[in-house]
Amino acid sequence: xxxxxxxxxxxxxxxxxxxxxxxxxxxxxxxxxxxxxxxxxxxxxxxxxxxxxxxxxxxxxxxxxxxxxxxxxxxxxxxxxxxxxxxxxxxxxxxxxxxxxxxxxxxxxxxxxxxxxxxxxxxxxxxxxxxxxxxxxxxxxxxxxxxxxxxxxxxxxxxxxxxxxxxxxxx
Numbered sequence: 001x002x003x004x005x006x007x008x009x010x011x012x013x014x015x016x017x018x019x020x021x022x023x024x025x026x027x028x029x030x031x032x033x034x035x036x037x038x039x040x041x042x043x044x045x046x047x048x049x050x051x052x053x054x055x056x057x058x059x060x061x062x063x064x065x066x067x068x069x070x071x072x073x074x075x076x077x078x079x080x081x082x083x084x085x086x087x088x089x090x091x092x093x094x095x096x097x098x099x100x101x102x103x104x105x106x107x108x109x110x111x112x113x114x115x116x117x118x119x120x121x122x123x124x125x126x127x128x129x130x131x132x133x134x135x136x137x138x139x140x141x142x143x144x145x146x147x148x149x150x151x152x153x154x155x156x157x158x159x160x161x162x163x164x165x166x167x168x169x170x171x
Contacts, residue, residue, distance in 0.1 A: 025040055038056070044060070058074050062080075069087070079096045079097065087104075088105070089105040094109075109130075113134070148166045
């Protein structure tokens, strides 16, 4: 009997929640969250996270808004806005996104029609680090490669307002 009451007691909470969690995958849609702290695969659509976001795993976000983001894993951000710094330890793809400063520990970062402040690539491995600036992507500050062997591949309509430090623009 207690088990049935517990399950029935959980149903109203799940019915009003914007998120579901099942088998290590968290999905949130069309709503606001005070914060997000998740492990595994995280999928967001139209979600606004008011506080800190921490994901350990894979983040896929479409039409989401964040304050600060820390991701230990891979991230694909599409039509996302991040008002504070973003820290990513893993592969990063941003499409039609606006973000403050991005600090990435990765061999490759791809920006498509995206605007960011500073872009800082922390030393990761000995192989060259690559930043792809496609479409009308814009880096309003510097692109800095700690490793010293960075490459920036830019489309003709992409721009870097600051300098490329520790790397070079390649065709």
